[in-house]
Amino acid sequence: MRNEEGFANTGFEIGLYTLGDLVPDPFSGKTISARQRMKEITEAAKLADEAGLDIFGVGEHHRLDYAITSPSVVLAAIAQMTKQIKLTSATSVLSTVDPVRLFEDFATLDLLSDGRAEIITGRGAFVESFPLFGYDTGDSAALFSENIELLLKLNENEKITWDGQFRSSLRNADIAPRPLQQKLPVWVGVGGTPNSAARAGRLGAGMAMAILGGDPARFKPLVEVYREAGLKAGHALENLKVGVTGHGYIAETTQQAKEEFYPYYSNYKSIVSQQLGHGEGRMSRFEFEKVAASDTALFVGSPQQIVEKILHQHELFGHRRFMAQLDIGGLPFEKVAKSIELLATEVAPVVRKATRKENVLVGV
Structure with a gap:
């Protein structure tokens, strides 16, 4: 698909990221092991590459309710299972990781993956x-x-002289x-x-915006x-790259997507609210319908709904x-895998085609 159309390096890019959260299933109450979560993450990457x-991308957290602490290690494993897909952190918590270690790890990943490594940096939530690595949150x-x-x-630079605080x-x-x-x-996230x-x-770095809900126009x-x-x-305009990251779920119809995703999204919102010390914060179905509406940034719906949301944001x-x-x-x-399939086969080709003319004109 990518090679025939030539979109992988010159057009609109579409992909996935995961934070590897380990949370109880809202129906069974059971939580899968970190080992199983890793297997699912690597399989998702393989599916995405093949499609x-x-x-x-994989995130970085240092908690028992997340499976990934070392993005470069996980991505190095994925590099051996994949052929073309780019591999990135999402994000590397740069306030508490040594930049030299981070660069060397991802340069190593780049060699192992034949030039597919990237870094998205951020401060983290x-x-x-x-305290784990000996830093003060005030800094x-x-x-x-x-x-x-x-x-x-x-x-x-291959060699560097540098002084910092x-x-x-x-x-x-x-x-x-x-x-x-x-x-x-x-x-930069x-x-x-x-x-x-x-x-x-x-700095001339790319900007990856986390748009997790609401009216996307507020990010313009x-x-x-x-x-x-x-x-x-x-910096040249063509080098100032903008990306959007967001939560999503795709099914054959928008109603099916909402029905299937609501219990898990409500579960996610409740658990993250507790993790951040904001109480339980469970979302009602009425609230979910509002945040998943067609004019919001929550990417839940049919392939056509997702296409429309992506292209609307592209206009913005x-x-x-x-x-x-x-x-x-x-x-x-199995639901994640089906969503990946729909993203790759029914969303990505339409978005790439719709943005192709513009990309050719600007020489992207």
Whole structure:
């Protein structure tokens, strides 16, 4: 599919990401093991690759209710099972990971995968990694700011001399191995703050927006801030890449998708609310119908509904990539697999065709 059409490297990219949550099934109350979750994640990546999707990402959490603490290790395993799909973190918690270690791990992944590695960085929603690795949560913003700048310098140079506040200095240090790609693609995950968007633009990194619900139009100012800051810093517009990430579920009809997904999405919302200390927060069916409406950013519905939502956001943002998180709240793997199939065979070809003319005209 990708090779015949030629969309994989030049067109609109569509893929998946997972955080590997370990939560009780809302019907049985049982939670699968971390081992089983890993098997399902790697199988999902294999399915996505075989179906012609463009990118697969895994998140990073340091809690017992998530299966993935080391994205590079999981992606290295996936690299051996796949052939074409790009592999990224989603996200690497850069406030508490050493940038040199992160770069070396993903440069190694790039060599193992024949040039398919990327990094999406972020600050993360949880704070467990701070005491775990000896950092102060009060330094989160400063740590991220320093570490993203160092990461980008490592990406540019085989040897580096550098001084910072939070880690030991580097003096003509070898940064090895070098990736197969000339540089690793680096993105910054942005949740909704203009300052984060502006920083991503100034640095010339890609911007991956997490749009998890509501009216997507509220994110349009972030894209404008990002591109304005990037152009002001001297970066070419074609290098200022925007991606959208969001929750989703696809079935043959929109009604079927809602019926099947609601118990698991409500389960997810309740558990995450508890994890963040906000109480149980279980979502009613009435509330779900509102957040899953056709004009919202929750990607739940038939293939046609998902196409319409992606293209509507493309009109707003002019972005080049969409990544769906399909496996939340204890959703059984057979339902995830069917959703992957529909995304790859009925959504992706339509979106690629609809955006192809524009991509050719701008030379993307």
